[in-house]
Amino acid sequence: MTIREETDLYETAGTQTLNQHASVRAFIDKPVPDEMLNAILNAARRSPTSSNMQTYSIIVVRSPETRQRLAELAGNQRHIEQCDVFVGFLADLNRLEIAGEMHGQPLAKSLETTLVATVDAALVGMSVQTAAESFGLGAVMIGGMRNHPQKVADLLGFPPGVYMVYGMSIGWPQAPLGTKSLKPRLPEELIIHHEAYSEDDPRPLIADYDGELAAFYGQRNQHTAAWSGPIASRLNTPRRPHLRQTLEAMGFHFD
Ligand SMILES: Cc1cc2nc3c(=O)[nH]c(=O)nc-3n(C[C@H](O)[C@H](O)[C@H](O)COP(=O)(O)O)c2cc1C
CATH class of the missing domain: 3.40.109.10 (NADH Oxidase)
Incomplete structure (x- = not known):
């Protein structure tokens, strides 16, 4: 074939x-x-x-x-x-x-x-x-x-x-x-696990992906941490901290 x-x-x-x-x-x-x-x-x-x-x-x-x-x-x-x-x-x-x-x-x-x-x-x-x-x-x-x-x-x-x-x-x-060019995704090896969760160190593949995404965004320094960097700064404090209280008031429970 x-x-x-x-x-x-x-x-x-x-x-x-x-x-x-x-x-x-x-x-x-x-x-x-x-x-x-x-x-x-x-x-x-x-x-x-x-x-x-x-x-x-x-x-x-x-x-x-x-x-x-x-x-x-x-x-x-x-x-x-x-x-x-x-x-x-x-x-x-x-x-x-x-x-x-x-x-x-x-x-x-x-x-x-x-x-x-x-x-x-x-x-x-x-x-x-x-x-x-x-x-x-x-x-x-x-x-x-x-x-x-x-x-x-x-x-x-x-x-x-x-x-x-x-x-x-x-x-x-x-x-x-x-x-239009498609935004690259994390490599398959990081996302798809077979039979058991992979024990491989994800860091090298994350670093590769950072470079790939930087290139996609047209960043001059293609080694910029274009994925892990924004995630690190985005998630270092809770996002939408009001959410639980608001949704509880709207009738949703979290216990
Ligand atoms: C649950 C969810 C919420 C999202 N919210 C927004 C949003 O508020 N504004 C926006 O511009 N894109 C939003 N997105 C789109 C993502 O940014 C986008 O899917 C991601 O960057 C991957 O890019 P692609 O879909 O073009 O491949 C959202 C995607 C999901 C799954």
């Missing part, structure tokens, strides 16, 4: 879409048809969900005024305004609580229900991104929605027990997918 045949054998429409993924933050002024968006969202709703509980909701925001406010709350991320449609992925305990009430049962909220809802929302969002990219649309996830979870909830009218895990700007990309 030739290398070409072998590559074809292990490439499908699905892996092709995943292999050309790059976050898109620059969009052209062209609408995403409602029917296309519905096809994407409904395909994504086939995503696996913990015990079929479907502990998530999706919110579609097209209003420019609302997206302007969301952009501010996310730290002035302008692509939230410039994209055609913004979609939010919500951890949703509200519906479970109502289902329980229908049977006279309280919902025992715990760390587990918080995790289940957050994971479900994350999974459906990833499916939306892949489905959108399969249509040639560009998208970027927006964790900045967790900067001010209560304000996001107030703006969009969430009931108690609902928070936005992350959002997504979706639109037609300025540069068609597959035409």
Whole structure:
């Protein structure tokens, strides 16, 4: 078998879409048809969900005024305004609580229900991104929605027990997918372990990757610690320290 045949054998429409993924933050002024968006969202709703509980909701925001406010709350991320449609992925305990009430049962909220809802929302969002990219649309996830979870909830009218895990700007990309260079990922050896967690020292491969990423960013000194450096300074103090308190007030438990 030739290398070409072998590559074809292990490439499908699905892996092709995943292999050309790059976050898109620059969009052209062209609408995403409602029917296309519905096809994407409904395909994504086939995503696996913990015990079929479907502990998530999706919110579609097209209003420019609302997206302007969301952009501010996310730290002035302008692509939230410039994209055609913004979609939010919500951890949703509200519906479970109502289902329980229908049977006279309280919902025992715990760390587990918080995790289940957050994971479900994350999974459906990833499916939306892949489905959108399969249509040639560009998208970027927006964790900045967790900067001010209560304000996001107030703006969009969430009931108690609902928070936005992350959002997504979706639109037609300025540069068609597959035409821009892809941000390199950590080497396979650091990510994929076989049978047991690797005992190899990760430092040399991390250093190599630092150089590769520096080159990708066009940094003049290609040995700059382009991955490990920013991570070190980003995570040397807790990020979003208010988060637990805010989410607890919104009805999520961490015990
Ligand atoms: C949960 C999550 C939240 C993210 N939040 C943001 C964000 O707020 N703003 C942004 O510009 N990119 C955001 N991103 C995109 C990442 O920065 C991007 O995926 C990463 O740098 C890898 O680049 P690539 O997707 O182009 O390959 C987020 C990605 C994930 C998975």
